[in-house]
Amino acid sequence: MATMGVERVAFARARQRGTVVRARADEGGGGRRARGTVRRVARMGRGLTFVDVECDDALKTRGGRGTSTAFVKTSERVGRGVRPGARVSFAWTEQDEAERATRRDDRDGAYVDGSEIVILDPAPVMSVANVRKEMLERFGGGLIDPSSVGSARGMSSFGLCKATLRGEQCRDPNCVRRHDASDEELRLARESRERARERSRRAIEAERSDDDPHGEANKEAKCVSDRLFAEWCVETFGLKTSEKDTLVADIAGGSGTLSFEFHVNNGVGCVLVEPRCVSLTPRQRATWNNLRRRGAREDAKPAAREAWLRSELWVKCADEQNETRMKEHFTRLTAYTEIATDEDVNAVSAAAPPSDRSVLDAHFEEFPRAVPRAIAGCDAAVNVAPFTHVRAEFWSLDSSVGEKLKRMRPDVLVGMHADQATEAIIDAALALNVGFAVVPCCTFPELFPHRRTPTGGPVSSYSDFIEYLCAKDPSIQRTFLPFKGRNQVLFRTVD
Known part of the structure; x- marks a missing residue:
């Protein structure tokens, strides 16, 4: 019981500060616990965050199917330390049938409600796209090998050419992006772009005031x-x-x-x-x-x-x-x-x-x-x-x-x-x-x-x-x- 109390305090502090916490058990809290590596984070406000996690062990769902990909939905505050590349532990329960029926996303994985997300290991510095070799050599303190840091990623994780994404032929002879995308990659990339546009539209709508006399089309x-x-x-x-x-x-x-x-x-x-x-x-x-x-x-x-x-x-x-x-x-x-x-x-x-x-x-x-x-x-x-x-x-x-x-x-x-x-x-x-x-x-x-x-x-x-x-x-x-x-x-x- 004493160990479980310490863990609960650690979970609470992790939620408040977003600092690194070493978990000593995988059970307890609001449900079963799982560990894995964060692949994507989408923060929709203070009360809603989606975290995609590649789990170490397969999650056993109600249907008996096992999957290592978890799409975690949480209403708790998620610290900034939970970012792509970080290893986390979280409590999870499978979403109910009614909520799954309203979901339009057909990605292969387990859709779960998560809580008590704890950072086991922070993200590696190599996952930060804008960290350059010179910056690491000057300010990194020699803790990592700068030669192991990859080049900056593009705006799309798929690395696809925009013309290819639109279904057009690229006419730029110096284009360094990919043009050999499969139909599945194109579908996923287009869906990802549309979801980003929808988030942008919702953000613009949230910023609009009823008293604002300036039309959106007339704004700088x-x-x-x-x-x-x-x-x-x-x-x-x-x-x-x-x-x-x-x-x-x-x-x-x-x-x-x-x-x-x-x-x-x-x-x-x-x-x-x-x-x-x-x-x-x-x-x-x-x-x-x-x-x-x-x-x-x-x-x-x-x-x-x-x-x-x-x-x-x-x-x-x-x-x-x-x-x-x-x-x-x-x-x-x-x-x-x-x-x-x-x-x-x-x-x-x-x-x-x-x-x-x-x-x-x-x-x-x-x-x-x-x-x-x-x-x-x-x-x-x-x-x-x-x-x-x-x-x-x-x-x-x-x-x-x-x-x-x-x-x-x-x-x-x-x-x-x-x-x-x-x-x-x-x-x-x-x-x-x-x-x-x-x-x-x-x-x-x-x-x-x-x-x-x-x-x-x-x-x-x-x-x-x-x-x-x-x-x-x-x-x-x-x-x-x-x-x-x-x-x-x-x-x-x-x-």
Whole structure:
């Protein structure tokens, strides 16, 4: 009995943290237990996950048939460590006749209800497509042989040419994909593609709001959402028409795409508060090259020269953080593989606001650390809008980062899909009596169980979250921007 109690605790912790747990028995829990290797995982939300497992031993179904392939359906929380390549143990019961009758999938295997999924061995690093040999040699610590890592897989596990998949003849002489597919492979690949499209349609439908005036066909792609949001903020808050220099605080801005739009493309002073490193996309690098060619000429106009110098600040910032950024990227890729540590898992997991004062008062870094050479030798640098990257998490004004923000006195606080920091942005803006604009995205009900709607219910859905945030102040307004995905803006202007 003592051993079984220990196992149940291990199962519970595995579900909560997604960490590696060594099971000491194959029986107990909600039914018979099985072990095997994960081949596929589909997460449909917090309460539904499908895991395909290739079992070590055949599962004995009610019909007496044995199969080593298990299609596991579970309503329990499944940690990120459960991924293709990982070895797991799980309790299972065969699905009833009524549920099997409604299934349209005719794959050969046992369809079971699963629970208490425990990670026996994490996925091998070789199963991560984007881990390169150079990254392993630099950051892997010599725990594995980099020469054993295969090349990156394509977008399809079948490796088929798209033209072949459509039933057409490939006309690309340099195509490296397969063209010799069997009829069965084509059928499976097409069904897999259709299921992916159906999931995408359901995801788009879930993101649509009844109040959104923009039709889906008229919306821009998600990749331009930062540009549209920045342009809307500049116009709404009058950032370019102000008589004084303005400063925008971009909270939880990720790699800095939104801040780049504010600072480089709109000429607005910006401070980015984000723990991740700044990175420049190929398009942003191309923008810098174009601005440099125009701004470095002797006859360049002041606006062109200032735009070039603003971009130089970003290049300097990205170059200073390049090595740290690569290491963090490697950690994100391998956080749930055989070479990861508990610290790696914690570094990539969503976190709730810390209660420890030492965390809130922790020292943070500011970039760029040095003035770019182009700015140091230019007389026009005094007119260049400032940019600073404060590399830290923002939870409240009652922290070292909050004190820094109060000293900088930003005119507007913004957050595009700022995740856990969304509420903190609104609270800080109300406390500082400045304008703000946020585009809420994820709700995180498990990380913020104290949140309640005006009617007293828990904040568990996106609509609940919007209602909860709007209730903070009667001056908060709402609007929608014409891009796909979560596009509802909550904002407040201050005269």
